[in-house]
Structures are given as C-alpha cells and as structure tokens.
Amino acid sequence: MGQARGAGRSFNQLAGTSLDRLAGISDGIFAVGMTLLVLGLAVPALSSSETNESGLARALAELGPNVLIYTMSFMTLGIFWVGQGTQLSQLVRSNRHFVWLQLAFLFAVTLVPFSTALLAHFPGLKLALVEYWLNIVLLGAMLLAGLEYGLRAHLFEETEQPDMARLMRGRILIAQSLYAFATALCLVFPTWVSIALIVLIQLNYVIAPRIPILRRF
Amino acid sequence: MGQARGAGRSFNQLAGTSLDRLAGISDGIFAVGMTLLVLGLAVPALSSSETNESGLARALAELGPNVLIYTMSFMTLGIFWVGQGTQLSQLVRSNRHFVWLQLAFLFAVTLVPFSTALLAHFPGLKLALVEYWLNIVLLGAMLLAGLEYGLRAHLFEETEQPDMARLMRGRILIAQSLYAFATALCLVFPTWVSIALIVLIQLNYVIAPRIPILRRF
Amino acid sequence: MGQARGAGRSFNQLAGTSLDRLAGISDGIFAVGMTLLVLGLAVPALSSSETNESGLARALAELGPNVLIYTMSFMTLGIFWVGQGTQLSQLVRSNRHFVWLQLAFLFAVTLVPFSTALLAHFPGLKLALVEYWLNIVLLGAMLLAGLEYGLRAHLFEETEQPDMARLMRGRILIAQSLYAFATALCLVFPTWVSIALIVLIQLNYVIAPRIPILRRF
Amino acid sequence: MGQARGAGRSFNQLAGTSLDRLAGISDGIFAVGMTLLVLGLAVPALSSSETNESGLARALAELGPNVLIYTMSFMTLGIFWVGQGTQLSQLVRSNRHFVWLQLAFLFAVTLVPFSTALLAHFPGLKLALVEYWLNIVLLGAMLLAGLEYGLRAHLFEETEQPDMARLMRGRILIAQSLYAFATALCLVFPTWVSIALIVLIQLNYVIAPRIPILRRF
Numbered sequence: 001m002g003q004a005r006g007a008g009r010s011f012n013q014l015a016g017t018s019l020d021r022l023a024g025i026s027d028g029i030f031a032v033g034m035t036l037l038v039l040g041l042a043v044p045a046l047s048s049s050e051t052n053e054s055g056l057a058r059a060l061a062e063l064g065p066n067v068l069i070y071t072m073s074f075m076t077l078g079i080f081w082v083g084q085g086t087q088l089s090q091l092v093r094s095n096r097h098f099v100w101l102q103l104a105f106l107f108a109v110t111l112v113p114f115s116t117a118l119l120a121h122f123p124g125l126k127l128a129l130v131e132y133w134l135n136i137v138l139l140g141a142m143l144l145a146g147l148e149y150g151l152r153a154h155l156f157e158e159t160e161q162p163d164m165a166r167l168m169r170g171r172i173l174i175a176q177s178l179y180a181f182a183t184a185l186c187l188v189f190p191t192w193v194s195i196a197l198i199v200l201i202q203l204n205y206v207i208a209p210r211i212p213i214l215r216r217f
Numbered sequence: 218m219g220q221a222r223g224a225g226r227s228f229n230q231l232a233g234t235s236l237d238r239l240a241g242i243s244d245g246i247f248a249v250g251m252t253l254l255v256l257g258l259a260v261p262a263l264s265s266s267e268t269n270e271s272g273l274a275r276a277l278a279e280l281g282p283n284v285l286i287y288t289m290s291f292m293t294l295g296i297f298w299v300g301q302g303t304q305l306s307q308l309v310r311s312n313r314h315f316v317w318l319q320l321a322f323l324f325a326v327t328l329v330p331f332s333t334a335l336l337a338h339f340p341g342l343k344l345a346l347v348e349y350w351l352n353i354v355l356l357g358a359m360l361l362a363g364l365e366y367g368l369r370a371h372l373f374e375e376t377e378q379p380d381m382a383r384l385m386r387g388r389i390l391i392a393q394s395l396y397a398f399a400t401a402l403c404l405v406f407p408t409w410v411s412i413a414l415i416v417l418i419q420l421n422y423v424i425a426p427r428i429p430i431l432r433r434f
Numbered sequence: 435m436g437q438a439r440g441a442g443r444s445f446n447q448l449a450g451t452s453l454d455r456l457a458g459i460s461d462g463i464f465a466v467g468m469t470l471l472v473l474g475l476a477v478p479a480l481s482s483s484e485t486n487e488s489g490l491a492r493a494l495a496e497l498g499p500n501v502l503i504y505t506m507s508f509m510t511l512g513i514f515w516v517g518q519g520t521q522l523s524q525l526v527r528s529n530r531h532f533v534w535l536q537l538a539f540l541f542a543v544t545l546v547p548f549s550t551a552l553l554a555h556f557p558g559l560k561l562a563l564v565e566y567w568l569n570i571v572l573l574g575a576m577l578l579a580g581l582e583y584g585l586r587a588h589l590f591e592e593t594e595q596p597d598m599a600r601l602m603r604g605r606i607l608i609a610q611s612l613y614a615f616a617t618a619l620c621l622v623f624p625t626w627v628s629i630a631l632i633v634l635i636q637l638n639y640v641i642a643p644r645i646p647i648l649r650r651f
Numbered sequence: 652m653g654q655a656r657g658a659g660r661s662f663n664q665l666a667g668t669s670l671d672r673l674a675g676i677s678d679g680i681f682a683v684g685m686t687l688l689v690l691g692l693a694v695p696a697l698s699s700s701e702t703n704e705s706g707l708a709r710a711l712a713e714l715g716p717n718v719l720i721y722t723m724s725f726m727t728l729g730i731f732w733v734g735q736g737t738q739l740s741q742l743v744r745s746n747r748h749f750v751w752l753q754l755a756f757l758f759a760v761t762l763v764p765f766s767t768a769l770l771a772h773f774p775g776l777k778l779a780l781v782e783y784w785l786n787i788v789l790l791g792a793m794l795l796a797g798l799e800y801g802l803r804a805h806l807f808e809e810t811e812q813p814d815m816a817r818l819m820r821g822r823i824l825i826a827q828s829l830y831a832f833a834t835a836l837c838l839v840f841p842t843w844v845s846i847a848l849i850v851l852i853q854l855n856y857v858i859a860p861r862i863p864i865l866r867r868f
Contacts, residue, residue: 020457021457021460021461021515021519023237023238023241024241024457024458024461024462024465025461025464025465025468025515026238027238027241027242027245027465028241028245028461028462028464028465028466028679028682029465029468029469030242030245031241031242031244031245031246031248031249031465031679032245032249032465032466032469032470032683033469034242034246034323034324034327035246035249035250035253035327035330036249036469036473037327038324038327038328038330038331039253039330039331041331043331043334043335043338046339051339051342052342053342053343053344056339056342056344056345057344060344060348071324074320074324074327078317078320081238081242081320082313082316082317085238096516099516100512100516100640100641103508103512103515106468107468107472107505107508110468110469110471110472110508111472113469113472113473114472114473114475114477117477118477121477122480122485122490125485125486125487125490126487127487127490127491127494128490131494206317207317240671240672240675241675243672244672244675244676244679245462245465245675245679247676247679248462248675248676248678248679248680248682248683249466249679249683251676251680251757251758251761252680252683252684252687252761252764253683254761255758255761255762255764255765256687256764256765258765260765260768260769260772263773268773268776269776270776270777270778273773273776273778273779274778277778277782288758291754291758291761295751295754298672298676298754299747299750299751302672423751424751454674455674455677455678455732455736458674458675458678458679458682459678459681459682459685459732461682462678462679462681462682462683463682463685463686465682466682466683466686466687467686470686470690530733533733534729534733534857534858537725537729537732540685541685541689541722541725544685544686544688544689544725545689547686547689547690548689548690548692548694551694552694555694556697556702556707559702559703559704559707560704561704561707561708561711562707565711
C-alpha cells in the first residue's frame with residue numbers, strides 16, 4: 001500500500017514539476033533558436049577597396065533577401081511559441097508521454113535555424129523551400145499530436161475540452177493547408193512567390209486573424 | 218453560453234500564462250544576446266613569431282575599440298531589459314496583440330549582436346553607425362508601441378496609468394532624442410565622437426539619471 | 435546564539451533558492467545544448483555547378499547519418515532531462531554538496547555537443563563511439579551520485595525514499611548496462627551497429643518502457 | 652499625492668519583478684556561458700591519412716590541457732553562480748542601482764568564455780593568465796560591490812546583515828587573495844603551476860571548504 005501511495009504521489013509530483021520545467025526548457029529552446037536565426041546574418045566581408053560607405057551599402061542591400069527569410073523564421077517561431085503556450089496554459093496535469101511529444105515538438109523547433117540557413121543559402125531551389133515547409137509540417141504535426149494525446153489522456157480542463165479541441169484542430173489544419181498551398185505554388189512559379197505568400201499568411205496570424213474561428217488564439 | 222464562458226476563461230488563462238512565459242522568453246533572448254555579444258571578441262590569431270608576451274599585448278591592445286563597442290551594446294541591452302521589465306511589471310493582464318508587440322521588441326533585441334558586429338568591423342563608416350542607431354530606434358519604437366497599446370487596451374493597473382504613461386513616454390522620447398543627436402554628429406565629426414557620446418548617454422542612464430523626470434526608472 | 439540562528443536560517447534560504455535557480459540553470463543548459471546540437475548540421479557548401487536541385491538533394495542525403503546522430507543526442511539529452519527532473523521533483527531541501535553534484539551533472543550535459551560532433555565527424559572510429567559512451571556513463575554516474583548523496587543526506591521526502599531509491603537505482607543501472615553492451619559490440623561489429631542499437635534502446639525509453647520496473651519514470 | 656503613492660508602488664513592483672527576472676537573466680547568462688565554454692573544445696581536424704584510431708587518440712590527447720582549462724572555467728562560473736545565488740537569496744528588496752551592479756557582474760560572466768579561449772590558446776603566456784585572473788578579480792569585485800551596496804541600502808534581511816556582511820566579505824577577500832597569490836607565482840614559475848594551483852583552490856571550494864569561516868557558503 002505504501003508503494004501504491006508512493007507511486008501515485010511521485011507521479012503527480014513529477015507531472016507538476018514537468019509543467020514548470022517544460023515551460024522553462026521550451027522558453028530556453030525558443031529563445032536560443034530565435035537569437036541564432038538572426039546570427040545567420042553574417043557581417044559582410046569587404047575587401048579594403050570596398051571598405052567605404054557605398055561598398056557597405058551595396059553589401060547590406062544584398063543582405064535584403066536574407067533579412068526577409070530570417071524575419072519569416074522569427075515569425076514562424078513566434079507563431080508556434082504562442083500556439084504551444086496556449087496549449088500548455090490549458091493543461092491541468094501532464095505525464096511522460098505528453099512530455100515526450102513536447103520534446104519532439106521542441107526538436108522540430110531546433111531544426112528551424114538549419115532550415116532557415118538552408119533556404120537563405122539556396123532561396124531559388126525548390127528543395128530548400130520544401131525542406132523548410134516540411135519543418136513547418138513537423139511543427140504543426142507535433143503540436144496536433146500533443147493536443148490529440150492530451151484530449152485522449154484527459155490532461156486538459158474537462159469543461160474546456162470540446163471547444164478547445166475544435167478550435168485548436170481547426171487552427172492547425174487551416175494554417176497547414178495554407179502553408180501547403182503556398183509551397184505547392186513552387187511547382188508553377190519561382191520560389192520567391194511561395195516565400196512571399198508564406199510571409200503574408202504569417203503576417204495574417206501575427207497582426208490579426210481575419211477568420212472568426214481563429215480569433216481566440 | 219458554455220462557449221462564451223469557455224472563450225472568456227481560455228483568454229484569461231492564455232493571458233495569465235503569457236506573462237510568465239513572456240518573461241521567460243525575454244530573459245532567454247536577452248541572456249543569449251548579451252553572451253553572444255562578447256563572443257564577438259575573437260581570440261587574436263598570432264603567427265608563431267608573434268606568439269610571445271609583447272605580441273599578445275599588441276593584439277589585445279588592438280581589441281580595445283572592440284571592447285568599447287561590445288560594452289556599449291551590453292549597456293544598450295541592459296537599459297532596454299530594465300525598461301521592458303518595468304513595463305511588464307505594471308501589467309495586470311495581457312492579450313495576443315500585446316504579446317506580438319513584445320515579440321517584435323525581442324526581434325529588435327536579436328538584431329543587436331548583428332548591429333554590434335557590423336559597427337565593430339567598420340567603426341569608421343557612417344553607415345554602420347546609422348544601422349546601429351536604427352536598431353536602437355526600433356527597440357525604442359517597439360517599447361513605446363507596447364506602452365501605447367497597453368494603455369489603450371487597459372492592460373496596466375488603472376490607478377497607475379496616468380503617471381506611468383507620462384513618465385515612460387518622456388523617458389523613451391528623451392533618450393531617443395539624445396541618441397539621434399549623438400548619431401547626427403557623424404555628419405560633422407568622425408564616427409568615434411558619436412560612439413563616445415552614445416556611451417556617455419548610456420552611462421548616465423546606467424549610473425544615475427540626472428534629470429528628475431527620469432529618476433523613477 | 436544570534437549567529438547560530440543566522441547560520442541556520444541563511445542555510446535554509448540558500449537551499450530554498452537553489453531549487454528554483456537549479457531548475458533555471460538546468461533548463462538553460464539543456465536548452466542551449468539541445469539547440470546547439472542541431473546547429474552542427476551545417477548547410478552544405480555547393481560549388482556553382484552543383485547549385486541545383488539534384489546537387490542539393492545529394493548533399494542533403496549525405497547529411498542523413500549526421501541527422502541520425504544528432505537525433506540520438508537530442509534523445510540522450512531528453513532522457514537525462516526527464517531523469518533529472520524526476521529527481522529534483524522529489525527534493526524537499528538542498529545543500530551545497532548536492533548543488534555541486536548537479537553542477538557536475540550539468541558539466542556532463544555541456545560535453546554532449548562535443549561528443550556528438552566528434553561522433554558525427556568520425557562515425558566509423560571506435561574511439562569516437564567510446565568517447566560518446568563515456569559521456570553517457572558520466573551523465574548516469576552523476577545522476578546516481580546525486581541520488582545516493584540525496585538519500586544519505588535526507589534531502590528527499592522521507593516516505594518516498596525506499597521506493598524511489600530502488601526504482602531510480604534500477605533504472606539507471608539497467609540503462610547503463612544496455613548502453614555498455616551496445617558499445618561493446620563495436621569490438622566485433624562496425625560502429626554503426628552500436629549506434630543503431632543505442633538509438634533503439636533510447637526509443638524504448640522515449641516511447642514506452644517495456645520493463646515493468648521502469649514504467650514509473 | 653496620487654503621484655507620490657504611484658511612485659512608491661511602482662518602485663516596489665519594479666523591485667519585486669526584478670528579483671524574479673534578475674534570477675532569470677542570471678541563470679540564462681550563466682547557462683549560455685557554461686555551454687559555450689565547452690564548445691571551445693573543437694573537434695580535431697584530421698587529414699585522411701590520420702583518420703584512424705591512433706590518429707584520433709593522439710588528437711584527443713592533445714586536447715587534454717584544453718579540457719583542464721575548460722573544466723577550470725566551468726568551476727569558476729559554478730563558484731560565482733553559487734555565490735550570486737547566496738547573495739540574491741538574502742535580498743528582501745531591490746532597486747535600480749543594485750540591478751545595475753548585478754548586470755555589471757553578469758558582464759564579467761560573459762567575458763569568461765573569452766578569457767578561457769585566450770588562456771586555452773596561449774597557456775604558456777603570462778599575459779593570458781593575467782587577463783584570466785583580472786576576469787576573476789572583476790567577478791569578485793562586482794559581487795563585493797553588490798554586497799556592500801545592498802548592505803548600505805538595506806536591501807538584505809535586517810537581522811541577518813551583520814553575520815552575512817562579515818561572512819561574505821571574508822569569503823570573497825580570502826578567495827581573491829588565494830587567486831592573486833596563485834597568479835603571482837607566474838613571475839617565478841611557468842604558468843602551468845599557477846593554473847594547477849587555481850584548479851586546486853577551486854576544488855577546495857567545490858568539494859568542501861576546509862576553513863571554518865567558509866563553511867556556510
């Protein structure tokens with residue numbers, strides 16, 4: 001009996017602690033990822049004959065497309081940080097399976113600097129765009145997996161579950177459909193069209209969701 | 218009705234959580250940014266004939282200007298960390314628009330290591346100084362945007378709002394005017410005059426504000 | 435007497451603070467370590483004649499083994515993050531010896547990116563595999579040292595101690611035996627067999643412990 | 652009057668928040684610094700003829716002295732992390748001057764990876780050792796400045812102040828004297844003697860203080 005009680009109590013304490021530390025490690029990984037993104041903007045190397053105002057102006061102008069891609073990735077990470085924060089804020093308990101689904105989500109977060117650098121180096125190649133999109137798909141899939149597992153394992157507040165499930169599923173699936181559509185355009189148009197459209201989709205989520213069902217997030 | 222209640226409660230919980238996690242991700246981004254700054258101080262590469270006490274002394278002395286610029290950026294980040302901390306400490310609630318204004322502020326924070334490295338590489342070029350100044354402008358603008366939006370959306374403690382609005386607006390606008398003046402001097406004087414003046418302005422904020430209206434921060 | 439009281443109180447406050455800050459620095463070190471791991475995936479450098487879809491496809495395919503090794507290290511860090519979280523969640527007090535055992539554990543955590551990069555560069559060399567395994571041994575040994583010291587110094591909840599001691603010791607020793615066996619296979623088989631087996635052992639811990647005694651973690 | 656009340660309350664809230672966020676940014680900066688230290692252990696580059704077990708063994712053996720220096724720096728950061736944690740745990744209030752003294756302390760923390768890399772590159776040069784020692788002096792001076800200012804401004808718990816002041820001052824001054832003595836030995840002996848002695852002094856603090864007055868920390 002002592003063991004049964006011990007097992008139950010240790011499980012709850014583990015879960016309780018995990019919520020705090022899960023938030024801690026998530027904020028840490030997002031913070032490092034977001035900061036490293038912009039480090040990808042290397043200071044231009046100028047030869048001594050170029051080291052003047054106009055040489056630097058040209059070099060900074062050439063960084064323009066990179067700045068766009070890094071801004072896009074900062075928005076990607078920001079959107080998923082807000083999404084994960086909303087999901088975790090609804091939790092009333094946790095368990096080890098949920099923690100590992102969150103760690104898989106964070107693994108996808110750590111891949112974003114790589115995908116960003118790849119796209120910044122090869123902005124004209126479809127494959128770099130597709131790799132970037134697969135990273136977004138993985139982020140969305142792990143967030144959705146956390147939601148579905150949490151619903152099945154009753155980790156969220158009971159009275160909120162029906163609304164939350166519908167709203168979060170809807171948001172993830174609509175966003176992922178839009179990203180997939182934007183990426184698929186690269187079959188017809190140059191990759192920059194896809195990148196611009198992804199930025200526009202993200203700006204919609206950042207500034208104000210237009211579709212009523214998305215307003216709550 | 219269940220939905221209306223659900224919507225209200227989930228909003229509050231989201232907001233409540235966001236305050237903790239907003240602090241978490243802010244501290245993380247500032248911490249990574251501040252640490253990466255000083256990593257910009259590369260260990261000097263010495264040829265084997267220079268690898269002696271006087272060779273290293275010369276190499277370290279050449280790092281002197283860089284040390285000044287990195288110290289300046291550490292103060293920049295410190296000043297804005299204190300400023301954001303003051304703003305967040307007055308919050309009683311949050312919402313997604315405020316969170317995104319804060320993420321835009323943090324985006325400006327992640328640009329500081331880039332702006333610092335640019336100025337450290339090209340301390341004599343006006344354009345590098347102007348880019349650095351634009352980064353400070355962006356930091357101030359986003360902090361001010363957070364304040365103005367928070368006031369309009371009643372996110373701060375009601376009884377504090379009138380004083381806080383006046384004091385924070387005044388502080389940001391005075392500081393930005395001083396930075397703009399210091400930067401504008403580069404039209405007449407070498408860039409080092411501007412850099413030295415920015416450091417002096419920052420030291421005034423760090424050590425003790427002299428102007429009564431600034432004392433509270 | 436004032437001193438005795440003072441000494442007692444300051445010790446308790448130190449310990450109380452350390453639990454929060456120990457969690458804070460642990461999450462920080464794990465977060466930086468996990469993010470830096472995947473940064474090891476360098477964007478492939480392509481000559482201008484290779485800069486096309488098939489050239490990038492070939493280069494990404496060559497990254498495949500590295501992706502496996504980085505995923506393995508992310509799981510290694512995740513497993514030990516969960517293990518340390520479980521141990522810390524059982525603490526009711528702390529002291530400076532326990533804090534230093536945890537710092538030694540965190541030192542082993544900071545070595546993981548080095549061990550990972552070494553194995554990713556030399557996946558065919560036994561010595562790189564053994565170095566990686568020694569890092570896992572150090573992680574396990576420090577976690578076990580923290581447990582044993584905590585038990586002896588009565589830092590954990592008294593009623594939990596007997597169960598916890600048995601379960602945690604068992605888990606660490608079984609896991610370490612499996613890792614040692616997998617590593618020892620490199621004496622007979624190529625190193626990739628050992629790496630694949632370590633990944634399988636880790637997946638067992640990540641997805642669901644099959645051995646009843648391990649279920650609680 | 653509204654202003655006077657407002658001013659008082661906002662000051663307290665600022666201070667209250669700062670304690671949490673000060674801990675947050677401190678843990679972040681220490682975590683990044685500690686992780687980056689060990690990243691300084693670069694994976695050895697081997698020519699294709701050296702890429703075998705004995706070539707890697709030789710290369711790893713050559714890393715030995717670097718491992719010692721990085722371990723020393725991890726201990727340095729650990730010792731000052733424990734010291735700052737003890738100081739902050741005694742705080743009952745804070746103010747902007749104290750916050751800036753702490754930020755100056757954290758600036759010294761961010762310099763440790765640079766000092767470490769410098770000493771690891773030039774372990775035989777007195778100047779690299781002296782630069783490393785000056786970093787430790789700066790860490791100690793800022794910790795002492797925080798203590799002295801906090802005592803004067805009544806930021807610590809009143810009843811603890813007399814004991815705390817005596818114990819902390821003693822600890823910092825004795826440790827700094829030992830470091831200064833170890834460093835001064837480089838005037839007579841090779842720098843490795845000083846490095847070895849610093850490691851021994853640190854091990855004394857890490858494992859168990861032998862001098863009664865140091866026991867409480």
